[in-house]
Amino acid sequence: MILFIFGIVLLIISFIFKNIYSTLINPASIFSLMWGIIFTLYSLKLFNIYSVENYVLFIYSIGALSFIIGCIPVRFKIGERTFINKNRDSLNNYNSNQKQRFFLLLFSFITMVILLIKAYKILPYWSGGVSSVKLANAEGYILYPAWFDILYTFFARPFEMVCVFVVAVDFFFGQSEYTKLQFMVTSLIVLFGYIATGSKFSLIIPVLSFVLVYEIYQKESNSTSNKKTFSNNLRKLSFNKKIIILSLSLMIILFIIYMLNQKYSGWKESIYMYLVGCIPCGGNALKNSVNNNMYFSMVSFNGVYRVISTFFTVFGIKLPYASFMNEAYNMIETYEKAIYISPTIKYNAFISIFTYFYKDGGLFFVILASFFFGRVSNNAFLHLINEKSIYSLLIYLFICYLILFSIVRSQLFLAPTVMTYIYIFLFFRKSKE
Numbered sequence: 490m491i492l493f494i495f496g497i498v499l500l501i502i503s504f505i506f507k508n509i510y511s512t513l514i515n516p517a518s519i520f521s522l523m524w525g526i527i528f529t530l531y532s533l534k535l536f537n538i539y540s541v542e543n544y545v546l547f548i549y550s551i552g553a554l555s556f557i558i559g560c561i562p563v564r565f566k567i568g569e570r571t572f573i574n575k576n577r578d579s580l581n582n583y584n585s586n587q588k589q590r591f592f593l594l595l596f597s598f599i600t601m602v603i604l605l606i607k608a609y610k611i612l613p614y615w616s617g618g619v620s621s622v623k624l625a626n627a628e629g630y631i632l633y634p635a636w637f638d639i640l641y642t643f644f645a646r647p648f649e650m651v652c653v654f655v656v657a658v659d660f661f662f663g664q665s666e667y668t669k670l671q672f673m674v675t676s677l678i679v680l681f682g683y684i685a686t687g688s689k690f691s692l693i694i695p696v697l698s699f700v701l702v703y704e705i706y707q708k709e710s711n712s713t714s715n716k717k718t719f720s721n722n723l724r725k726l727s728f729n730k731k732i733i734i735l736s737l738s739l740m741i742i743l744f745i746i747y748m749l750n751q752k753y754s755g756w757k758e759s760i761y762m763y764l765v766g767c768i769p770c771g772g773n774a775l776k777n778s779v780n781n782n783m784y785f786s787m788v789s790f791n792g793v794y795r796v797i798s799t800f801f802t803v804f805g806i807k808l809p810y811a812s813f814m815n816e817a818y819n820m821i822e823t824y825e826k827a828i829y830i831s832p833t834i835k836y837n838a839f840i841s842i843f844t845y846f847y848k849d850g851g852l853f854f855v856i857l858a859s860f861f862f863g864r865v866s867n868n869a870f871l872h873l874i875n876e877k878s879i880y881s882l883l884i885y886l887f888i889c890y891l892i893l894f895s896i897v898r899s900q901l902f903l904a905p906t907v908m909t910y911i912y913i914f915l916f917f918r919k920s921k922e
């Protein structure tokens with residue numbers, strides 16, 4: 490009952506922040522809404538899902554509250570003006586220059602080729618279904634040259650996400666001559682990425698990105714300053730684009746439901762387990778943390794340390810923390826194996842960001858890191874409000890990705906996620922006005 494009430498409180502907090510910022514896509518609202526739904530649904534104990542110890546729920550709850558506190562702005566500004574910059578015709582600010590777009594398209598082609606090779610190699614395993622594809626990837630059935638693995642991990646995978654974010658922005662705001670070609674290339678990148686990995690996230694991320702950017706587009710195009718500057722005929726979303734959005738979204742959603750329906754007893758049970766499974770699965774990892782060493786951020790930010798370490802390795806320099814970094818990586822990987830979260834259902838990978846934080850430094854680090862995550866997320870949102878540039882929007886999409894997939898893990902544990910931020914910085918930072 491307490492967990493149910495706490496879940497409802499989080500939902501209320503989500504709508505409080507929505508009223509503060511006049512939009513639901515601020516970090517506190519997104520985070521509170523997501524975890525409020527998770528806590529509320531888990532409290533119902535549907536489909537015979539296993540219970541966890543109270544200290545597990547306490548760690549998760551403290552982490553969620555710390556994030557929300559980190560999102561509290563120093564000064565509240567109520568109403569529409571928090572999202573609209575009256576001094577700018579901001580619809581034009583979400584475009585980058587032609588030179589940037591040319592190189593972006595060039596690297597997109599390279600990414601497409603790398604993913605095409607991966608997709609082609611893994612294609613025979615699709616005869617055994619998605620599980621066979623994932624097993625082949627996890628066990629390394631297909632061997633690639635070392636240079637190809639490096640290109641895939643540090644270039645193709647992160648650039649796939651960069652392309653998805655950029656196309657989402659382009660679809661609503663883009664005016665570049667490369668926009669249509671970028672859209673087609675990115676569509677192939679997403680397709681090849683899914684074939685290569687079998688991961689539903691390859692399909693979910695584009696949908697979420699489009700939803701987030703659409704909400705921003707609506708806010709921008711409805712502002713007073715933009716209505717005065719741009720004609721409605723030019724700025725309203727075209728009928729063709731609406732059809733494309735609805736068609737692609739419907740196709741992806743139906744496909745995901747079909748895949749989920751195949752996995753468990755039905756798509757409803759699958760969605761329920763995907764949403765709340767991080768609690769019992771994370772509970773299993775936390776249960777084994779009592780006598781374990783602490784890793785002092787090496788788990789949660791393993792990807793950051795790995796990118797730095799890999800950079801120095803190129804020059805023949807091995808950093809002293811490399812072995813500790815690998816130990817932390819291997820340790821957390823042991824908890825991402827499939828375990829039973831109900832008498833009949835196995836579940837893996839989703840152990841939540843709070844489990845990663847706890848492994849790094851116990852409850853203190855959960856509070857500190859969650860607060861810091863909330864503060865950084867809200868600063869990125871406020872930066873978007875004040876700056877109105879493609880760089881600030883792409884950074885915020887990246888932050889939203891970290892938030893939305895915090896039910897899985899600390900995404901900065903993965904080197905490709907860190908590289909995604911680096912590529913956004915390198916390509917679009919100079920777009921700032």
